[in-house]
Amino acid sequence: MRDLDKALADIIAIRSQLAAGTAFRGYGPVAIAATGGLALLTTLLQFIWLEDPTGIPLTFFAGWTATAVVAAGMIGSEMRARSRRHHSGLADAMIYQAVEQFLPAGAAGIFLALVFWKFAPEAMWMLPGLWQILVSLGIFSSARSLPRVVALAGAWYFVAGFTSLVLTSGSHALSPFVMGVPFVIGQLLMATLLHFASGEEIDAED
Template sequence: MSEVEQAIAQIADIRAQLAASTRFRGYAPEAVGMIGLLSLMIMLMQLVWPARFAESDQQYVMIWGLLMAAGCLLIAAEAILRTRRARDHMAQPMLLSAMRIVVPAAVIAAAVPVAILAYAPKAAWIVPGIWQMLISLVAFASYATMPRRIVWPGAWFLLSGSAGLFLAGAQGGLTPLVVGVPFVAGHFAIAWALSDRGSDREGGVHA
């Protein structure tokens, strides 16, 4: 390898390291807050009309799964648009760095419930807890590029997901509050964390 090629490779490594440790501002708190509002609406619908929207654990998984999928698409689309609008040469590498954390978790979040609904529907009550712990995993894994207070919603989803598994198991199934409260509070907490523009990590994608 020539010295020029070595220099180019070193520059690429430096850019990758910077992308993995610089504040990423591609996630919009407004989009996450909207998911929190939709979560609140769904929880209230399941409380008021349980026969229609909370008939079984499988129905819980399908309804909340659709919300999770729509939320992921909304957040991803917003992040891509904000990245394209940014005049920062680090924007694209930082988006790719964020995707390396989010995409595997999203695949797990989709594959697990599909397999459970297809082959073990009676175990559907474990899915919301798994979703919440996956969100926690993404939050903690993204700490280097997120505001420091992202640890609070990360901790919330970890604790609520763990508690939800035990509560659902003890009650013999899911309830609107066991499923809804963690998602409502957690998404509003993430929106609050993302709204922190005074982070000591400078750089990143700006709106």
């Protein structure tokens, strides 16, 4: 049994090494672009229905949390299908690696929101900008297994996040446009970059 366990462990290690050295092709332009459309829809609905988002921050962020959950489901569904098609036997390892790379940024965004809500509600105006910065860090973390041009999307979110913080630093107001527009542009940019890079056979560096 020990020999069998060691052999299985070696196989898992080899698969992980192969996954780490292979460009991930699970992110699909269609799903990424669709999440940009979803962000645009949420922005417009909140602009129409929420007269004072700053006065009802929980409603404001609940809408964006629901949008993020639906977007993650859309991306995850296409990621699974594309990974099976492009990576066959390595699909599970590639998906695990992609989730592992983005997970710290996603978890940080969730815990930041909880801490602000519980202990510093007056600072919740900072969340849109901080979330955009965290998305940029997640993209940069994933860039080593993606086409290099994807780093441009990370740079966009990085700049947009700090710009959002500067724009709202005086009023401390929550705005559907400050939250939504960077994500609309960022997701459409990401989809465009993935579309044009999809025909390239790019191997991640060791």
